[in-house]
Amino acid sequence: MLPKFASVIAKTREEALSWLSSLENPRIIAGGTDLMVKMRAGKQYNHVIDVAGVPELLTLTETDEGLSLGPAITHARLSISEPIIRNARSLALACGLVGSPQIRNMGTIGGNLANASPAADSIPPLLIHDAVLVLESREARRRVPLEEVIVAPYVTSIDRKELLSSIEINPLRGYREGYRRVAKRATWAISRLGVAFAIREDKGRFADVKLAIGSCTPMPFRPKKVEDLLRGAEKSEVIITEAIRMALEEIKLISGIRPSYAYKLPVLQGILEEVLRG
Amino acid sequence: MKTISFVLNGKKTSIEVDDNETLLGALRERLGITSVKEGCGIGECGTCTVLVDDEPHYSCLTLASKANGRDIKTVEYLSSSGALHPLQEAFIKSGAVQCGYCTPGMLLCAYSLLLKNADPDARDIKEAISGNLCRCTGYIQIEEAIKNAAEICKCDR
Numbered sequence: 001m002l003p004k005f006a007s008v009i010a011k012t013r014e015e016a017l018s019w020l021s022s023l024e025n026p027r028i029i030a031g032g033t034d035l036m037v038k039m040r041a042g043k044q045y046n047h048v049i050d051v052a053g054v055p056e057l058l059t060l061t062e063t064d065e066g067l068s069l070g071p072a073i074t075h076a077r078l079s080i081s082e083p084i085i086r087n088a089r090s091l092a093l094a095c096g097l098v099g100s101p102q103i104r105n106m107g108t109i110g111g112n113l114a115n116a117s118p119a120a121d122s123i124p125p126l127l128i129h130d131a132v133l134v135l136e137s138r139e140a141r142r143r144v145p146l147e148e149v150i151v152a153p154y155v156t157s158i159d160r161k162e163l164l165s166s167i168e169i170n171p172l173r174g175y176r177e178g179y180r181r182v183a184k185r186a187t188w189a190i191s192r193l194g195v196a197f198a199i200r201e202d203k204g205r206f207a208d209v210k211l212a213i214g215s216c217t218p219m220p221f222r223p224k225k226v227e228d229l230l231r232g233a234e235k236s237e238v239i240i241t242e243a244i245r246m247a248l249e250e251i252k253l254i255s256g257i258r259p260s261y262a263y264k265l266p267v268l269q270g271i272l273e274e275v276l277r278g
Numbered sequence: 279m280k281t282i283s284f285v286l287n288g289k290k291t292s293i294e295v296d297d298n299e300t301l302l303g304a305l306r307e308r309l310g311i312t313s314v315k316e317g318c319g320i321g322e323c324g325t326c327t328v329l330v331d332d333e334p335h336y337s338c339l340t341l342a343s344k345a346n347g348r349d350i351k352t353v354e355y356l357s358s359s360g361a362l363h364p365l366q367e368a369f370i371k372s373g374a375v376q377c378g379y380c381t382p383g384m385l386l387c388a389y390s391l392l393l394k395n396a397d398p399d400a401r402d403i404k405e406a407i408s409g410n411l412c413r414c415t416g417y418i419q420i421e422e423a424i425k426n427a428a429e430i431c432k433c434d435r
Contacts, residue, residue, distance in 0.1 A: 007280075007297040007343055029341070036300075036339040037320045048297075052344065076333070100409025101387070103321060105333045106340070187408040188322075 002039050007048040013056040013136075013165060016049055020161050021138035023047040028163065030057075030072045031106040033099065034115040057110070057165065062087070069167040071110020075122070076101070078109060087171035090125035090179040090196040097121055097181060100188040110164045116150045116219075123150070123220040124196035124212035125179055129169035135162045143168075153218045172198045172210070176278055180271050191215045193264055197275045206230045206239075209276075213247070216264060217254045223247045230276075240276045244269050282346040286311075287355040295342040302326045302337035304345070305352065313353045313382040317411070324410030327383035328352055334387050334409065353382035356389060365389060368427035369420070376414030383410045388424045396432055398424070 008023075010016035020026055025046040029035050039045070051057055057072035062083045069078070078084050079096035098104055098112070098121050112122045113133070123146070131146040135158055146167075149156050158164065175198040183189035194214035200207040209230040214220035226247045233239045248265050258264075283292040286309065295304050305311040305328070317323035319338050326338040329351040356363035365388050368374070375381050384407055391398055391406035398406070403424045404417075412420060 002298040002300070005298050007341060009343060009346070032339050032341065032344075033321055033336075036341075040319060048341075050341065050344065099321075100324070101406065102324065102327060102334045102336045102409040105330075106335050187405070 002036070003042065003044050005039075005045050005048050007050060009050045010054050013054055013163070016051050016054060016163055017136060017138050019047070019049050020163055023049070026160065028114075030108040030111045031074065031103075033103050033107040034111060051163070052108070060084075062171075066168055066170050069109060069169065071113070071164045071167055072108050073110075075099075075104040075107050075109065075112070079104065087173065088125060088129050088169060089177040090128065090198065091122065091169075093179040094121040094125045094181075094194070094196065097179070097187075097191075103188075109167060113146065113149070113167070114156060114158060114164060116152075116154050116156050118153050118218055118220065119191045119194070119215040120220070121179070121181065121191055121194055121214070124194050124214040126167070126169060127212035127220060127222050128177075128196045128198050128210040129172065132168045133158075133164055134166045134168065135159075136165045137161045137163070141165075147222075150219045175200045175208070175210075178275070180275065182267055182271075192260070193268055193271070194220070195268070195271050195275065199276070199278065201235060201278070205232060205234050207232070211247070211272075211275075213251070213268065216251050216268065221254070223250050225250065240273065243276065244272045247272060280343050280346075282343055284345045284347060285349045287351055287358055297343070299342040300338055301328065301340040301342045301345050301350075304342040305337060305350075311352050311354065315379060315382070317379065322411075323380075324383040324387070324407075325380055327386050327410060329355075329386050329390055332390055332393055334383075334390050336409075351386065351389075353385050356385060363389070363427075364430040365392070365424070365427040368423040368430065372419045372423035372426065374415055374419040374423040380410055380412040380414075384412065384420055388427065391424070392428055392431055396428065398428055400425070 027045040029048050029050050030052045057070045059070045061068045075095040075098045079092050084092045112120050132143050177198040180195045181191045182193040183191050196212045198210040209227050212222045226243045279294050293308050305314045315325040317325035321336040321339045327334050328337045331349050387407050403421050
């Protein structure tokens, strides 16, 4: 049984914003795959605002500047979306690995971000695409990089009165891009390790490298010093070895030594070797 | 309370539901459809699977109000003509049913797969039922039944 709450179904963005501002202790619901589980475990909200059917939150637009993703778009839809496969392949791949078919048909990209799990599959790909979240309330509108929105595991800086109204990402074209993950089973499993990568090479050099690692540290992160080291460097075993050493050091610096690192770090090393060697 | 209207197994249906009621609860308690079951209640087992606009969803994690305006199918739909669906026949023939608890969810996921893909390979079939647990058969018989039903459905076209 779920705790008692009142629910409203928003038909427009305006309506959702107005309810967020006027209702006491509100919570946005879209797919419900995380929130329903939390409420069943006892989490109390006075009002639940369902935004899954709000047209403005379901649109995907592609412009010269980039892509804008409606946060209520499901993982299933993103995983087969042609503009996503073309501009952000790692995101399409990661969305296709989230949970199970049912979870992907229900769960949304916005919900995955707002839940802010260290193991969220969609977050590393969004990080390499420099995702910026548009957060709106009745009074204000702000644009915040995803990296700044997640402040701790399962904690974001999104205010209770704010609505995530879109996710803006930079397309990456001409990159070798993908998402690799390790989990206890091939499907319906929480990622124990997730790596999003986009690599552009030119005449034996790394022209540009973007990496994001999930499920290793409290929040998925981009090892930017490693990216800096590789950018412009000649592609060689020496530089790859050094880059991986730096990445592993950075993880240990962020989290200290954790029991799972006995297997995670060697596995991560293997994945990074494969990814960088290409 | 809210009044919701939706198509249930091909028939227009209107019911009153509580704000905090799940679709699973509404189907079982208000409409008497007990083929939809609560196994885990947290979206990890698939026994509560229903089709929403022909796509599998976990009804235990779905607010009942979300069904408004949608097409909802439970396993009863498959035999609504009076005869068993080829999938159901194939499940019987392959011994894909033991305790039966997972069967309605498995059948709905298989049905949804065949709507989109008339010629699924072993991998497609495994993927389609990957959100549903069976603790009896070991899956082999279920996969075989879906493969056989796909062949029969193809011949029927």
